[in-house]
Amino acid sequence: MKKIAIGTRNQTKIAAVQAVFPKEAYEFVFSNVPSGVSNQPFSDEETLQGAINRAKNIVIKEDADIGIGLEGGVVVDQNKTMWLCNWGALVDRSGIVVVASGARIPLPSEVADELMNGKELAEVMDEYTGKRNIRTNEGAIGVFTNGFVNRTEMYVHIVKLLAGQYEFLIRKDEKEYENN
Numbered sequence: 001m002k003k004i005a006i007g008t009r010n011q012t013k014i015a016a017v018q019a020v021f022p023k024e025a026y027e028f029v030f031s032n033v034p035s036g037v038s039n040q041p042f043s044d045e046e047t048l049q050g051a052i053n054r055a056k057n058i059v060i061k062e063d064a065d066i067g068i069g070l071e072g073g074v075v076v077d078q079n080k081t082m083w084l085c086n087w088g089a090l091v092d093r094s095g096i097v098v099v100a101s102g103a104r105i106p107l108p109s110e111v112a113d114e115l116m117n118g119k120e121l122a123e124v125m126d127e128y129t130g131k132r133n134i135r136t137n138e139g140a141i142g143v144f145t146n147g148f149v150n151r152t153e154m155y156v157h158i159v160k161l162l163a164g165q166y167e168f169l170i171r172k173d174e175k176e177y178e179n180n
């Protein structure tokens, strides 16, 4: 059985990985590792780097076959619209790294303004909804899509993009080996 390590304790992320990789073939372990970026990433580059760092850190920490890092952030475009952005990275023992980003939606200006004032999205979302732990439940994406797409579902798509790209690379390597 192969071991997949996930660099988080956030249930929305763990559930997404477990929904994509079959439990008959994989053992799952998870724990927190440093993302090496700020708590509230503010660009695609920073959010992607956080995902890669988590994946690299967790694969070593847990001595796993595959490490997965998922990172949430925001990005502000030229028109000053703030978008939710999410990135994922998968690394394996041999050093293969694959990455993918997720669906993005604009954040309402009253939420964006709070982030510009230095607050974290997790805190702002709880204040905005009057609920607790939005980040470990439906997520901002769940709130602003009225539950049509929750945080787990959004991460499931990213993890499928990671798993699919990884499988493509492995198959390609196997074919090249057979042809030699």
Ligand SMILES: O=P(O)(O)OP(=O)(O)OP(=O)(O)OC[C@H]1O[C@@H](n2cnc3c(O)ncnc32)[C@H](O)[C@@H]1O
Residues within 6 Å of the ligand: 007, 008, 009, 010, 013, 039, 040, 041, 070, 071, 072, 073, 120, 121, 122, 123, 125, 134, 135, 136, 138, 139, 140, 141, 142, 151
């Ligand atoms: O435990 P970890 O894996 O760190 O999960 P997290 O949700 O705290 O951390 P991320 O690094 O993925 O997210 C970066 C920041 O944005 C917040 N955040 C990201 N996506 C969110 C969402 O959909 N809803 C609420 N908060 C979100 C999150 O709480 C952090 O403040």
